[in-house]
Amino acid sequence: MTDDDHRGDATPLDAVVRERGIGSPAGAGGSPGGETAAGDADGSGPRVARVPETHDHDTFSVDGIDTDRREGLLEAVLRDVDGVSDASATRRNGTVGVHHGPSLSRGALRELLEECGLVVASGDGAFEARRASQFASARVAVAVLFGLMVATPYIAVLYPTRVEWLFYDPVTVQYLQSILDSQMATHFFVNLGALSGVAFLVACGPIIRRAAAATRDGRFTNESAFAGGVVALYGYSTLSAFTGLGGAVHYDLVAYAVVVAALWTQFGVTDTAVDPATNDETAAKDAPNGETDEPVAMTDGGR
Secondary structure, eight states: OOSSOSSOOOOHHHHHHHHHTOOOGGGGOSOTTOOBOGGGTTSOSOOOBOOOTTOEEEEEEEEOOOSHHHHHHHHHHHHTSTTEEEEEEETTTTEEEEEEOTTSOHHHHHHHHHHTTOEEOOHHHHHHHHHHHHHHHHHHHHHHHHHHHHHHHIIIIIHHHHOGGGOSOHHHHHHHHHHHTSTHHHHHHHHHHHHHHHHHHHHTHHHHHHHHHHHHTTOOOHHHHHHHHHHHHHHHHHHHHHSTTOOOOOHHHHHHHHHHHHHHHHHSSSOTTSOGGGHHHHHHHHSGGGOOOOOOOSOSTTO
């Protein structure tokens, strides 16, 4: 992303800048009510603001800071407000931090951010979005890690016995088959079953909850088909491994399905910033009647 906007359209932020007569972000380095270090007068070095001890600090989670230029303009607008001693905006994580006097309320700052064309999340909404994003990343990590732990024994032991013609050493294949026919096979499949089962429950937790909700409502969805198919495959593999059913044990397919589903949810079309399984609850919290302006403990603009 360049320092300039990726499109030339005028924005509400540009209108606020013109209305207040604010120059370029570089020229707005000093902030009203704050002092700038002498070394910054010529524009060299980082800007340092003196924040009075009596000033409060609020952090907002926002959407709409999509270029470095808008980041600088927003900081200049905030520092131009009476009572603001310092402000920091970061487009990388969508946060705005403001140090301000007690006479300036968080609500007034929120109104100014919205006047600049930004979508400001409520305190609860921002926390829920960050927590859901963290959980989504953790689910991907669990899926990939456990998937590799399941795939490795299959690649090393089971696959050679199923496609013997790919291996030139029949003695090795015979040895691997003897392992599967021995008492060790029970411990072998217990580990695989536990790993693939935990991966499915953790990595696909939101999918399972939505599929269960759809089933209770009498609806059949793609997620219902996915969850049902994985459960059926897992159950069949368990019966084959620990009973006399004699079928193939496909814990590997369970693990592969979990990895694909987790990666698709994280990087595909689904927005993981908010967990869809709890989207209704979050929407209710963000409604006007239930809106809260409690501060969010995130970062001071990511600086």
